[in-house]
Every structure is written in structure tokens, then in C-alpha cells.
Amino acid sequence: MTSIKDVAKVANVSTATVSHVINGTRFVSETTKVRVFQAMKELDYKPNLVAKSLRSRKSMIIGLIVPMVYMDTSNFFFMAIANGIETIVKQKGYNLILGNSHEDLKTELEQIKLFNTQLIDGLIIAPTAEDVTEYDEVFSGDYPVIFIDRKPKGYDGDLVMANSYQGTFEAIETLIKKGHEKIGFITGHLGMTTSDDRLTGYKKAHEKNKLTVEPSLIKEGTPSFEEGYKQAKELVNKKAVTSLFVSNNVMTMGALRFLNEKQIKIPDEIAIIGFDDYDWMKITTPPLAVVEQPSYEIGEKAVHILLNRIKKGNERNKESVLLPTQFISRGSV
Amino acid sequence: MTSIKDVAKVANVSTATVSHVINGTRFVSETTKVRVFQAMKELDYKPNLVAKSLRSRKSMIIGLIVPMVYMDTSNFFFMAIANGIETIVKQKGYNLILGNSHEDLKTELEQIKLFNTQLIDGLIIAPTAEDVTEYDEVFSGDYPVIFIDRKPKGYDGDLVMANSYQGTFEAIETLIKKGHEKIGFITGHLGMTTSDDRLTGYKKAHEKNKLTVEPSLIKEGTPSFEEGYKQAKELVNKKAVTSLFVSNNVMTMGALRFLNEKQIKIPDEIAIIGFDDYDWMKITTPPLAVVEQPSYEIGEKAVHILLNRIKKGNERNKESVLLPTQFISRGSV
DNA sequence: GTTAGTTAAGAAAGCGCTTTAAAGAGGAGA
DNA sequence: TCTCCTCTTTAAAGCGCTTTCTTAACTAAC
Numbered sequence: 001m002t003s004i005k006d007v008a009k010v011a012n013v014s015t016a017t018v019s020h021v022i023n024g025t026r027f028v029s030e031t032t033k034v035r036v037f038q039a040m041k042e043l044d045y046k047p048n049l050v051a052k053s054l055r056s057r058k059s060m061i062i063g064l065i066v067p068m069v070y071m072d073t074s075n076f077f078f079m080a081i082a083n084g085i086e087t088i089v090k091q092k093g094y095n096l097i098l099g100n101s102h103e104d105l106k107t108e109l110e111q112i113k114l115f116n117t118q119l120i121d122g123l124i125i126a127p128t129a130e131d132v133t134e135y136d137e138v139f140s141g142d143y144p145v146i147f148i149d150r151k152p153k154g155y156d157g158d159l160v161m162a163n164s165y166q167g168t169f170e171a172i173e174t175l176i177k178k179g180h181e182k183i184g185f186i187t188g189h190l191g192m193t194t195s196d197d198r199l200t201g202y203k204k205a206h207e208k209n210k211l212t213v214e215p216s217l218i219k220e221g222t223p224s225f226e227e228g229y230k231q232a233k234e235l236v237n238k239k240a241v242t243s244l245f246v247s248n249n250v251m252t253m254g255a256l257r258f259l260n261e262k263q264i265k266i267p268d269e270i271a272i273i274g275f276d277d278y279d280w281m282k283i284t285t286p287p288l289a290v291v292e293q294p295s296y297e298i299g300e301k302a303v304h305i306l307l308n309r310i311k312k313g314n315e316r317n318k319e320s321v322l323l324p325t326q327f328i329s330r331g332s333v
Numbered sequence: 334m335t336s337i338k339d340v341a342k343v344a345n346v347s348t349a350t351v352s353h354v355i356n357g358t359r360f361v362s363e364t365t366k367v368r369v370f371q372a373m374k375e376l377d378y379k380p381n382l383v384a385k386s387l388r389s390r391k392s393m394i395i396g397l398i399v400p401m402v403y404m405d406t407s408n409f410f411f412m413a414i415a416n417g418i419e420t421i422v423k424q425k426g427y428n429l430i431l432g433n434s435h436e437d438l439k440t441e442l443e444q445i446k447l448f449n450t451q452l453i454d455g456l457i458i459a460p461t462a463e464d465v466t467e468y469d470e471v472f473s474g475d476y477p478v479i480f481i482d483r484k485p486k487g488y489d490g491d492l493v494m495a496n497s498y499q500g501t502f503e504a505i506e507t508l509i510k511k512g513h514e515k516i517g518f519i520t521g522h523l524g525m526t527t528s529d530d531r532l533t534g535y536k537k538a539h540e541k542n543k544l545t546v547e548p549s550l551i552k553e554g555t556p557s558f559e560e561g562y563k564q565a566k567e568l569v570n571k572k573a574v575t576s577l578f579v580s581n582n583v584m585t586m587g588a589l590r591f592l593n594e595k596q597i598k599i600p601d602e603i604a605i606i607g608f609d610d611y612d613w614m615k616i617t618t619p620p621l622a623v624v625e626q627p628s629y630e631i632g633e634k635a636v637h638i639l640l641n642r643i644k645k646g647n648e649r650n651k652e653s654v655l656l657p658t659q660f661i662s663r664g665s666v
Numbered sequence: 667g668t669t670a671g672t673t674a675a676g677a678a679a680g681c682g683c684t685t686t687a688a689a690g691a692g693g694a695g696a
Numbered sequence: 697t698c699t700c701c702t703c704t705t706t707a708a709a710g711c712g713c714t715t716t717c718t719t720a721a722c723t724a725a726c
Contacts, residue, residue: 001451001475001712003711003712003713004712004713004714005712005713013675013676014675014676014677015676015677015712015713015714016675016676016677016678016714016715017674017675017676019713019714019715020675020714020715023714025714025715026674026675026715027673027674028674028675029673029674029675032674032675044473046446046449046450047450047712047713048387048450048451048711048712048713049450049451049452050383050386050387050392050450050451050452050711050712050713051387051451051681051711051712051713051714052712052713052714053383053681053713054381054383054384054387054681054682054683054711054712054713054714055680055681055712055713055714055715056681056713056714056715057681059383061430068416075412075416076409076412079408079409079412082412082431083401083408083433086431086432086433087433087435090432090433090444095430095432095447095452096430096431096432097394097428097429097430097431098415098419098429098430098431099419099423099428100416100419100420100423102420111423113379114428116379117379117380117381117382117383118334118381118382118383118384118682119382119383119428142334225612250612253612253613253615253616256616257615257616260616260618278613279558279583279586280586280611280613280614280617281613282586282590283586283589283590283593283617284613284616284617284618285593285617285618334682336681336682336683337682337683337684338682338683346705346706347705347706347707348682348683348684348706348707349684349685349686349705349706349707349708350704350705350706351683352683352684352685353684353685353705356684358684358685359685359704359705360703360704361704361705362703362704362705365704365705380682380683381681381682381683383681383682383683384681384682384683384684384711385682385683385684386683386711387681387682387683387684387711387712387713388682388683388684388685388710388711389683389684389685389711390711451712
């Protein structure tokens, strides 16, 4: 492997000059510049990023930790985010190093500790913990951290997430305006801000339209296909509801499977609205109405804030960005 | 930031001893070991991975380059692969750095060049080029490279991909056994091994069952939702086919959308089989029969081979692994 | 001709770690 | 007592860069 020394020797200059030519950090006369470039080409020189990182204390690497569970459909959401992040990060000359917490706090903390070794210049994380204090021991402030999608209790740092409340409110209100008074609400575990916000949207829509919220219509459970199926079954079999709002895509699929199996007519017998928008929702019969999250944009915005922090240092006032969700009406309502 | 020097000073030993304690690379007496560990804890010491990489010439980072197009559903396949790779890589103490070629050769080559800087110990790539010679200038052999999912012409290095042929053959034969003689084949661009292999499976199944392949029933196009819709429309409207095989999931969705729109009865009027298995295929009406790819396993196997290469050095005989695809029969046939 | 100011480039230190060569302490054998 | 091992530890070089401090060469000013 050729080093900066070899280049310097061939170009007959010092290593300092080569470095300055590469980075444009000091004026170098045109003639020597040419000599250096020529030498670099001749030797097929590739700067060693590791050495550069060590000396300059910048790795040009951004860490990303997402909570993906094997074969879980909710992954699509985080994948879309990862995709957005990767694209922007590359545009800015950074690299993305990917970590997965598998929705497990211990794994997540391990992951963070690994990053706590001068490896990354900044971190974007969709946290699994419900309370910030869980992170006290691992975040030492060596690099900026941006939270996405979820807000643990007590967190007051930079944050980018979708406004789950808004989209849900619109969706529920649409159902109410169509005459539905018994609306089932199927959700993953509460306690997570995303779930809580959606529930709040559900309740506020009822409130505004002078409907009372019936607690038995709110079903909480593991965010899985099976659980979605089960909850839908319970609500529908009791004839308790005329419509369903399912607050994540995995459970939506489970619920849809139940309705399909029982040949329940959508939306005539039961209207249904899901969360997150994916192509497959267009090909169910009928197409599924959903609350759409701006996944790519979440990633985009998070990178934006992060790079600013890296450049300007950690400032006092933190950003808390809520990107709008949108209700998309389709045949299922 | 505390360094190995600080630890050495506090523990009253040399930096060499600290290094050996951390890495277990030499015998150190129990008493000094204890002193060192204590000092490390006291100072909250975290080894600097960058410095370690520079000195030991190993970054413990694996590169992964996938061809994902924004909002394209085929991404799910690569994301599943990435997920598998990330999991295994972490288990083995490595990190994953993610690159996206966006299905564009120039971007891909840039990406590789970036990695050619001592940044990674090995690379896994789903290549975009149709011919290996495209990679001649960038692969200098500094680190092992494993190709996945696609085999460019002339490539004879390590390779892990699904046996597209096998699954397709089974699927087509199933259709034939059910009495179908006019089977439409909708595919993305040919020239890519994955597409070609599927077409071969289609042809061989015809051959074996003494059916002639009608070229007009084979439709090639951009792998997009719209194109899938269009091709299905053409084939069905001409009443040319009684069944459809769609060789990727995006086009499958397009085709399904068409059949749904026209209220064509599946499988009575048209039977249909897709490629890649995702949860949403279970909730279409009727559930969609598919050829399933072992995406997670592809990632898993690729990492396995790669780490072996890293450990043992590049050996002569390369591995070419074909993982089985499986035909899953559901209501749509 | 001397001094000061300006410009381009070099010398060398050092980032935090690994690793080789060497050294000190203690015991055994003569 | 001296030599020769063995066992544990240390000293120090160096990975490939960046960056501070200097220097050399030239020009301008008096």
C-alpha cells in the first residue's frame, strides 16, 4: 500500500505539502500541485481514512441504530428511514454505519458502547427505552445524538418524529363523519410515545364530536400479525364496532386477514383504517385507507440536524421536529 | 478522553501490558491484571477503535453495497438481506457499513472507491454491472469481496444467490399440472442473471411437459408497479393466457392491481404466482402463491464465507452457493 | 547593504494503539 | 560465586496521516 510518504518522495516534496494539496488546507503553488497530483496518479495513491481519522479526530462516519425484529413488517418503516438517512449522509461526504437493537434495550446499550470509541461523529437512534435515564451511563456527550420516531420520558434533546396525533385525529374524524360511532382502536403497547399520540388523536376526535370513548373498544397488545388478528376478532365478534382503526401496519395485516377470512364486507360491514403507507395497501380489496408517515423525510431531517450539530458544536437549544402525517382515504372507509 | 497511557500510569505498568491485558495476547500475572482492570474502570477507559485499526491494519468493519431505488418495493428483499448480514456480522464482533448504489454503476464504483481506503476488512455486494470487467479498476484485492444475488458475466469469485431456476420451475410445473397451457411470464430486464434464471426455469418446465414456449407470452420491462400493470393488461386483454407468473414483487403488485380493478376472478379466470414472499401476500384475496427467496440466509451465508476469507486469506478455490427457492402454493393458483 | 515583511514549503511532533526487542528479577546447576 | 534459563514486564518504534513551528527565498523599504 502506498502512503503519503511515497507520494512525497516521488513528487519531491514534503508529506505536509502532499497533505495540503489533497485537503486544500494551505496555498500550494501550481507547479508543485501538478507534481503532487501526478505522483498520486502514478502510484495509484489512496489516502488511508483510518489514519486520517486518528489524527484529525473525525471519522466521517454516522451511526444509526434502529429497532428491527426479524421478519417484522414494521421494519419497512425503519428501512425507509435508513434509506433516507444513507442517501443524505453520503451526499454530505459521510458514511453510515448500521446498528440494530432488535427492539432490545441491552443490545441497544451494547451497540452504543461500541460506538463510544471514537468510531462515529454522530448518532441517530430510534430508542427502545421508555425512559431517558436508561441512557445516562452511555451517552457521555462526545458526539451529538438525534432521537427519531420515539420520545422517551424525560428526553429533551434533538428529536425528529411524525405527528402521529394529527393523522390519527383526521382518520377518526373521517370515520365519525361517515356515521361511525363505535370505532375499535387496536394498538401495540402503550407507553411508547408513538402509540400514545395515536390514542390521544382517537380520543380527541371523539371529544370534539361529542362522542364518548368506550374503553372496551381500545385494544392493546404485542404488535404482531397474530395479535392484530385476535383483537380484530374479539371486537368484531362481539359486534361491538362498525369500524376499526389499527395503529401499526403489522396488526393491520392481522386484522385484514381476519376480515378476509370471515368474508366480512369492507367497508359495508366494517370500515378499516391502517397506519403507514406501503404499496401492498393499494392492492388489497378494497384498497386500504391509511395514515401515512413521512419515513424518508424523518431520516432526511434527522441527518440535517445532526450534521449541523457536528459542524457547530452542541448548542443549548435543541430542535424538536414533528413532521405531518396524512390521512389517505381509500376504498376501505 | 482517556488513553491507554493514562491507564498504564494509574495501574503503574507499561502501555504494552495494558494492551495485552485488553486483548489477551500475552500472559500477564493475575495481580497486574487486576490492577489494570481497576484502572480501566476508574478512568472509564474506552479503547480507541480508530487507533487500533491503524496499528493492527484491521478495521473490524464489513462493507455492504446494495442497489436500492427510492420507494421501490424490491428494496424489501435487500433490506432483509442487510438485516441478516448485520445480525451475523455483529455476532462475530464486526460492524456493518452500509452503501447504496441506487442501481447505478457510477455511484456503485464511487462507493467502492471510498471503501478502498483501509476502511473495510471485506465487502459484500449485490452488483449492478452486467459484466465483471466493469469492476477491474476498483477491485485491487486488498480485501475479500463476496457477490450476492447477481452474477455478472465472467465473474468467477465467491458468490451467494438464490436458485431462481428451481423455484420457478416448480411454480410453472404446478400451473401446467393444473391444466394451464398458456402461461404468461412477466419479468424485469433480462440480462440480469436472476431474471434469466427464472426465464430458464419457465422454459425448462414447458420443455419437460412437452409444451411449446410461445415468445409473445414473455413480457420484459422495467421492474415497476406500472409496468407490471401494463404487461398483465396486455396479456389478459388479448385473452392470450389463463395464468401469469410474475418474476418480481413490484411487478406482481402491478399485475394484481390490474386483475383486482377489472374484477377478474383469481384463480378461476386467471391464476397468478409471484416472486418473493412477504406478509402482505397472505392478505390479498385470495392469498398469493409465490416463489420464496431465502433472503436472510443469503446474507448469513455471505458473511460466513467472507469472514473465512478474512481469517484465512484469499484462497484459490472460490465458493459459489446456490440457496434453494421454494414454491409456496396458496389460493391464487 | 541591512532589515523587515511576505510567501511557499519543509521538519518533526504526535494522534492512541500494537508489537518487537530487550531487560530485570529470580532460581537452578556447576 | 558465576552462568544460564525462565518468567514477567518495559522501552520504544511506528502505523499514515495532520498540523504547528521553522526555515528558506525573495521582495520592498530605508
